[in-house]
Amino acid sequence: MIEVELADRQTVQYIVRRFHLRLKHKLGQNFLIRPDVVRAIAEAAELEAGTPVMEIGPGIGTLTQALARTGANVTAFEIDRSLEEVLAHTMEPYPNVHIIYEDVLKADLPGILGDKTWHAAANLPYYITTPILLYLIQSELPIALFVFMMQKEVADRIMAEPGSKAYGALSIAVQYYCTVEKILDIPPTAFIPRPAVTSTVLRMRRRETPAVVVKEEKLFFRLVKMGFGQRRKVFTNAMKTGGIPSELGEAILARAGVDGKRRGETFSMEEYARLADAWHDLK
Numbered sequence: 001m002i003e004v005e006l007a008d009r010q011t012v013q014y015i016v017r018r019f020h021l022r023l024k025h026k027l028g029q030n031f032l033i034r035p036d037v038v039r040a041i042a043e044a045a046e047l048e049a050g051t052p053v054m055e056i057g058p059g060i061g062t063l064t065q066a067l068a069r070t071g072a073n074v075t076a077f078e079i080d081r082s083l084e085e086v087l088a089h090t091m092e093p094y095p096n097v098h099i100i101y102e103d104v105l106k107a108d109l110p111g112i113l114g115d116k117t118w119h120a121a122a123n124l125p126y127y128i129t130t131p132i133l134l135y136l137i138q139s140e141l142p143i144a145l146f147v148f149m150m151q152k153e154v155a156d157r158i159m160a161e162p163g164s165k166a167y168g169a170l171s172i173a174v175q176y177y178c179t180v181e182k183i184l185d186i187p188p189t190a191f192i193p194r195p196a197v198t199s200t201v202l203r204m205r206r207r208e209t210p211a212v213v214v215k216e217e218k219l220f221f222r223l224v225k226m227g228f229g230q231r232r233k234v235f236t237n238a239m240k241t242g243g244i245p246s247e248l249g250e251a252i253l254a255r256a257g258v259d260g261k262r263r264g265e266t267f268s269m270e271e272y273a274r275l276a277d278a279w280h281d282l283k
């Protein structure tokens with residue numbers, strides 16, 4: 001069987017015509033047409049023959065093909081059943097690809113992934129990037145490495161450092177669980193149809209232990225939420241609005257050695273961790 005390059009402008013256009021596809025903007029259907037980009041994503045995913053890798057949103061199989069060519073065992077979740085006929089054709093040469101037609105957020109991932117260690121790769125649907133990412137990263141699922149394409153603006157927020165405009169709860173949520181590396185930026189011309197924005201591929205590697213050790217994770221994330229929920233407030237006031245009585249708030253700040261006149265958006269993860277432990281101790 002002749003293997004065609006799927007991540008190619010003419011191939012994608014042909015498939016769209018041949019299968020009478022109507023690309024669904026609301027499902028984030030922008031297909032890659034750059035073979036070098038799908039190869040770079042597959043390479044960044046560190047796959048070897050037999051590595052279990054999950055993909056979110058195979059679409060017509062552009063990235064799936066690059067993943068499959070490494071010999072990895074690909075399990076892909078696609079919400080759009082109308083792509084089933086296309087994928088049956090495009091994935092025919094790859095017995096190592098298994099497609100599950102389900103919303104990845106509703107699938108029984110613990111049951112499907114089992115206890116093997118997985119890698120994950122995706123050109124994520126933009127309308128749901130953050131919920132998918134946070135769900136996979138914050139869960140106890142056995143995924144060690146994530147190589148995800150997303151809007152550059154979201155990638156910038158994930159990588160941001162304290163005090164910068166892009167720094168926020170998302171930066172902390174991801175950096176707490178993972179180390180983050182930028183792999184490459186991709187222009188809108190790499191897709192059909194063209195999105196309005198530049199995209200970025202990030203590699204996120206799950207840490208053995210979170211970036212900071214806290215006595216009670218729940219308190220750490222509640223403080224982060226207070227700090228970024230009201231970015232313009234100094235932290236003393238943000239704590240008050242967040243339901244911590246003034247006196248307790250002052251005691252927490254003093255015990256943690258953090259100045260409550262600063263805004264939460266300037267705090268490092270270590271400072272949030274000290275505050276969380278102080279709160280735990282004083283509760």
Ligand code: SAM
Binds near residue numbers: 029124
């Ligand atoms: N991987 C292909 C590529 O790179 O050319 C397509 C990527 S496209 C940006 C996103 C894909 O995710 C679409 O095929 C869309 O139907 C699918 N999708 C959207 N929401 C989904 C969900 N909740 N679960 C699984 N797949 C989803």
